[in-house]
Amino acid sequence: MSTPALATQQADVVIVGGGGAGCSAALHLAQRGARVVVLERGLVGSQASGVNYGGVRQQGRHPAELPIARRAHALWQRLPELLGTDCEFEVTGHLKLARDEAEEADLVAYLDVARVHGLRLRLIGRNSLHRDYPWLGPRVVAGSLAPDDGAANPRLLAPALARAAIAAGAQVLEGAEVLGLAHDGAGFVAEAAGTLFRAPWLLNCAGFWGGKIAATFGEPVPVSPMSPLMLVSEPVPWFIEPNLGVVGGNVYLRQIRRGNIIFGGGRGENDPAIPYARALPGPAMRAMRLASELVPALAGVQIIRSWTGIDGEMPDHLPVIGASATTPGLLHAFGFSGHGFQLGPAIGAILAELVFDGRTDLPLEPFAIGRFAGTTASTMGDGT
Amino acid sequence: MSAPVSTVAVVGAGPAGTRAAEVLVRAGLRPVVLDEAPDNGGRIFQRPPPGFTRPYEALYGSVAPQARALHAAFDGLRGRVDYRPSTLAWHLRPGTLHTLSDGQAGQVDFAQAILCTGAMDRVVPLPGWTRPGVTTLGGAQIALKTQGCAIGRRVAFLGTGPLLWLVAMQYAKAGATVAAVLDTTPLATKARQAPALLAGGRAFLTGLRMMAWPRLHGVKVVEGATPLEITGTDGVDGLRYRGGGREHVLACDAVAMGWGLKPETQLADLAGVPFDFDLVQRLHLPRRNDAGRTPVVGIYLAGDGARIGGAELAELQGARAAWSVVEDRGLPLDLPEIARLDRAIAAQAGFRRALDLAFPYPHALAAEMPDATTLCRCEAVTAGELRAAAAPHDLNRAKALTRLGMGRCQGRVCGPPGAEVLAAALGCEVSEVGRLRGQWPVKPVPLSMAAE
Amino acid sequence: MTLVRLAETARARVAFTLDGAPAEALEGDTLLTAILANGTHVRTSEFGDGARAGFCWMGACQDCGVWVVGLGRQRACATPVRAGMEVVRL
Numbered sequence: 038m039s040t041p042a043l044a045t046q047q048a049d050v051v052i053v054g055g056g057g058a059g060c061s062a063a064l065h066l067a068q069r070g071a072r073v074v075v076l077e078r079g080l081v082g083s084q085a086s087g088v089n090y091g092g093v094r095q096q097g098r099h100p101a102e103l104p105i106a107r108r109a110h111a112l113w114q115r116l117p118e119l120l121g122t123d124c125e126f127e128v129t130g131h132l133k134l135a136r137d138e139a140e141e142a143d144l145v146a147y148l149d150v151a152r153v154h155g156l157r158l159r160l161i162g163r164n165s166l167h168r169d170y171p172w173l174g175p176r177v178v179a180g181s182l183a184p185d186d187g188a189a190n191p192r193l194l195a196p197a198l199a200r201a202a203i204a205a206g207a208q209v210l211e212g213a214e215v216l217g218l219a220h221d222g223a224g225f226v227a228e229a230a231g232t233l234f235r236a237p238w239l240l241n242c243a244g245f246w247g248g249k250i251a252a253t254f255g256e257p258v259p260v261s262p263m264s265p266l267m268l269v270s271e272p273v274p275w276f277i278e279p280n281l282g283v284v285g286g287n288v289y290l291r292q293i294r295r296g297n298i299i300f301g302g303g304r305g306e307n308d309p310a311i312p313y314a315r316a317l318p319g320p321a322m323r324a325m326r327l328a329s330e331l332v333p334a335l336a337g338v339q340i341i342r343s344w345t346g347i348d349g350e351m352p353d354h355l356p357v358i359g360a361s362a363t364t365p366g367l368l369h370a371f372g373f374s375g376h377g378f379q380l381g382p383a384i385g386a387i388l389a390e391l392v393f394d395g396r397t398d399l400p401l402e403p404f405a406i407g408r409f410a411g412t413t414a415s416t417m418g419d420g421t
Numbered sequence: 422m423s424a425p426v427s428t429v430a431v432v433g434a435g436p437a438g439t440r441a442a443e444v445l446v447r448a449g450l451r452p453v454v455l456d457e458a459p460d461n462g463g464r465i466f467q468r469p470p471p472g473f474t475r476p477y478e479a480l481y482g483s484v485a486p487q488a489r490a491l492h493a494a495f496d497g498l499r500g501r502v503d504y505r506p507s508t509l510a511w512h513l514r515p516g517t518l519h520t521l522s523d524g525q526a527g528q529v530d531f532a533q534a535i536l537c538t539g540a541m542d543r544v545v546p547l548p549g550w551t552r553p554g555v556t557t558l559g560g561a562q563i564a565l566k567t568q569g570c571a572i573g574r575r576v577a578f579l580g581t582g583p584l585l586w587l588v589a590m591q592y593a594k595a596g597a598t599v600a601a602v603l604d605t606t607p608l609a610t611k612a613r614q615a616p617a618l619l620a621g622g623r624a625f626l627t628g629l630r631m632m633a634w635p636r637l638h639g640v641k642v643v644e645g646a647t648p649l650e651i652t653g654t655d656g657v658d659g660l661r662y663r664g665g666g667r668e669h670v671l672a673c674d675a676v677a678m679g680w681g682l683k684p685e686t687q688l689a690d691l692a693g694v695p696f697d698f699d700l701v702q703r704l705h706l707p708r709r710n711d712a713g714r715t716p717v718v719g720i721y722l723a724g725d726g727a728r729i730g731g732a733e734l735a736e737l738q739g740a741r742a743a744w745s746v747v748e749d750r751g752l753p754l755d756l757p758e759i760a761r762l763d764r765a766i767a768a769q770a771g772f773r774r775a776l777d778l779a780f781p782y783p784h785a786l787a788a789e790m791p792d793a794t795t796l797c798r799c800e801a802v803t804a805g806e807l808r809a810a811a812a813p814h815d816l817n818r819a820k821a822l823t824r825l826g827m828g829r830c831q832g833r834v835c836g837p838p839g840a841e842v843l844a845a846a847l848g849c850e851v852s853e854v855g856r857l858r859g860q861w862p863v864k865p866v867p868l869s870m871a872a873e
Numbered sequence: 874m875t876l877v878r879l880a881e882t883a884r885a886r887v888a889f890t891l892d893g894a895p896a897e898a899l900e901g902d903t904l905l906t907a908i909l910a911n912g913t914h915v916r917t918s919e920f921g922d923g924a925r926a927g928f929c930w931m932g933a934c935q936d937c938g939v940w941v942v943g944l945g946r947q948r949a950c951a952t953p954v955r956a957g958m959e960v961v962r963l
Contacts, residue, residue, distance in 0.1 A: 080818055087821070192821040196812075211813065271829055271865060271938070271946070272919040296919050315691075316861065318512055318519050322526060322871035329868055336872075337945030339865035339938075341829050457932060459953075464931055470901035470953065473881050524944075541933040551936075553874035553914045553926030560930030560950075568906045569881030573874065595879045655924065656874050656913055674875060685933070798928070798936060801920035829935035834928070865935060867945055 057086035057381025059242030060198035065389035082195025085348035096183035101403035109383035131186030140284035245349035247371025272296030288327035305345035316343035433537035435463015437724025437739030444743035512861035538726030549651030558679030573675025607645035617775030713742025788845035799828020
């Protein structure tokens with residue numbers, strides 16, 4: 038870290054990780070005049086936020102996440118104004134399906150959660166459901182439609198956020214792996230791309246690898262690498278309007294206007310050290326069976342590609358968001374456990390408020406890193 | 422506890438795969454031989470369906486003896502190999518090939534796999550190339566060889582390389598009308614390699630005869646041609662090109678086009694074999710040594726699926742890779758035979774290199790294709806869209822932003838010309854933009870294959 | 874696209890249907906040959922850029938997909954025609 042040959046650059050905020058959270062933080066901070074540097078090991082959006090399913094969904098989220106999801110929803114609708122592109126975001130509705138009575142009870146129970154948070158939901162009984170969506174399979178007994186939810190092209194979001202951030206004055210460095218990270222008493226020092234970046238603020242937006250950063254600052258968390266598995270079919274005539282999910286989440290599918298059906302379920306394999314991630318045939322074939330059960334017309338359709346990436350998964354499936362418990366100036370936003378894509382645009386706004394205003398209106402207590410206090414090395418995931 | 426898997430899998434039953442299986446059987450092994458086609462022979466020695474009557478000489482021309490020998494060799498293996506025709510290998514993980522056969526998913530567990538996956542035509546997209554009536558050179562040849570059909574009444578042959586001249590000659594001999602042979606390589610480029618090509622001996626003479634044939638039979642030949650557009654309304658009615666400093670329109674109702682071949686490397690990629698950029702073939706190719714071994718334990722490569730070298734070399738490499746498997750399993754070796762193979766493989770190097778240089782991929786033509794040209798025919802992505810998205814030096818990022826190479830063929834067709842377009846737009850070397858990453862399935866598979 | 878039969882024309886005839894209309898092929902034809910012996914294209918691009926009639930003839934380019942009733946989507950170049958097949962162009 039003290040190699041004299043390295044150039045030094047002073048910034049207000051150093052952000053580690055160029056995913057949806059990191060790039061949106063860069064945008065919001067730069068818009069308020071901060072000198073921001075994003076350090077991204079690969080290309081922006083290479084992992085979880087760039088290679089996911091593309092669901093932009095509020096329905097079914099943990100109640101603690103709903104306020105953030107609501108705020109994100111408002112930002113998604115303003116993407117053309119914020120980023121100059123809509124990232125193919127479309128409000129298609131999200132239809133969550135029940136395949137037995139127990140699952141139907143789950144849908145009913147969530148109605149109250151949604152009402153509290155102002156999320157519009159409409160429960161649809163069996164007969165109406167099959168009338169409105171005649172392509173659904175016979176096992177489906179009920180559905181809950183969130184008309185304001187939708188989907189977007191995940192490959193476009195992080196690059197668009199990064200472009201907007203750069204236009205607002207942020208520096209986004211790709212291929213800039215962080216080789217050293219410390220707080221030297223005066224501020225944070227990050228070594229990357231042959232430079233020492235110094236800043237009073239450090240934002241940990243490093244996805245699964247965020248666990249390693251947290252551990253560096255004395256607050257290890259039990260984060261594991263997860264690779265949600267995705268498949269895409271050839272284009273077929275468009276007939277599925279809503280983004281489809283099921284209670285329990287073992288399969289989800291949507292059709293884009295071009296005709297391809299994107300679906301997922303189960304997990305792929307990964308090695309975060311490379312990093313490497315690939316869909317696994319066994320779980321993929323289970324997802325194929327579940328998808329054809331949901332929409333039987335899919336049986337004759339062909340799969341043309343599979344993919345996955347690496348996200349950080351927390352034991353309670355809630356991300357870590359907020360201030361470090363050990364190091365002033367360090368803010369975390371990682372471990373989105375496979376459902377951070379929709380939240381991304383709002384995470385940046387929240388982090389910018391924490392930096393500039395020292396507070397945010399959204400309740401972050403459920404996401405505090407302190408909930409893992411007492412975690413020891415033996416219970417930690419691979420990344421710590 | 423189940424016994425450890427000891428199977429050797431051979432993927433592909435063409436020249437390389439047949440000779441690999443032959444060596445394995447000789448060593449006392451019973452390999453599983455997977456082939457996507459319903460019958461063996463690969464593409465070059467593809468057998469016509471049952472009931473076809475043309476003799477070998479009509480089907481395979483000057484290489485009829487090799488075709489006959491390869492088919493006989495394979496026939497001699499029947500019953501001694503676990504032969505699975507009409508079986509697609511759509512994914513490879515360590516020790517397992519995932520397959521599709523008769524609509525059902527399956528798998529083959531292996532200790533060693535020799536990938537002999539063959540090749541397809543390498544093309545340069547040009548305006549109009551997606552029209553009905555335009556095929557690859559290989560496609561035009563298969564139509565004639567295995568279906569007895571010409572792709573049109575008046576066929577233009579466009580591209581470069583031995584296959585261009587071969588297929589044009591085969592069409593003319595079969596009674597089709599050849600509108601012209603348009604070779605994008607100037608005569609001088611080919612002539613420069615003549616001394617080195619002499620090393621090819623009989624193959625060189627065959628090639629010279631092939632290239633002389635159209636002229637001797639009154640067929641129009643243009644060397645150093647620059648294709649501009651394939652025109653037509655529903656199909657093809659002409660080919661616009663530049664030659665001798667002027668623009669011409671060739672009347673034709675079909676175009677067969679190809680600029681050499683490119684290996685089908687998808688399984689090697691999924692297996693984790695590293696790729697290196699090959700300056701001569703201008704492609705990223707899987708790494709393997711002369712004995713067919715790759716850096717991935719248990720994965721061996723042979724034939725055109727690893728690097729284009731033609732059928733004769735493929736047969737030698739298939740046998741050689743199989744001997745590597747035999748050696749790695751600790752079985753007795755035929756050292757004189759291995760030495761003979763090594764010499765024969767080495768002896769071809771100079772000729773193959775000269776052939777690559779004599780018929781270069783016209784990368785500038787690809788790089789300069791008009792913006793409106795459909796570059797990715799699966800996803801209908803134009804060259805202009807790729808150029809507009811050309812931000813980072815990375816073909817995969819360009820794919821993510823434009824859908825180039827994201828369709829049914831996974832970039833097999835548009836990958837190499839796409840790399841040229843992107844590199845030219847960025848002002849960098851084509852080696853710097855990388856290659857399209859593969860994902861399974863290597864070819865589309867039906868959802869219903871997963872049914873229990 | 875007009876396919877021209879130059880050889881092997883003495884094969885038995887095979888009846889199939891193309892988009893519901895009766896059509897005839899020869900035994901040993903692939904669906905690609907069978908369709909192009911009865912029409913000028915095999916499929917239409919989903920993205921509005923016109924008709925296609927295959928390209929590589931070797932199962933690589935994936936540009937000759939057709940729907941066969943009972944079999945689902947098939948690569949026409951790699952599927953032999955059978956008597957009674959109901960083939961639908963997409």
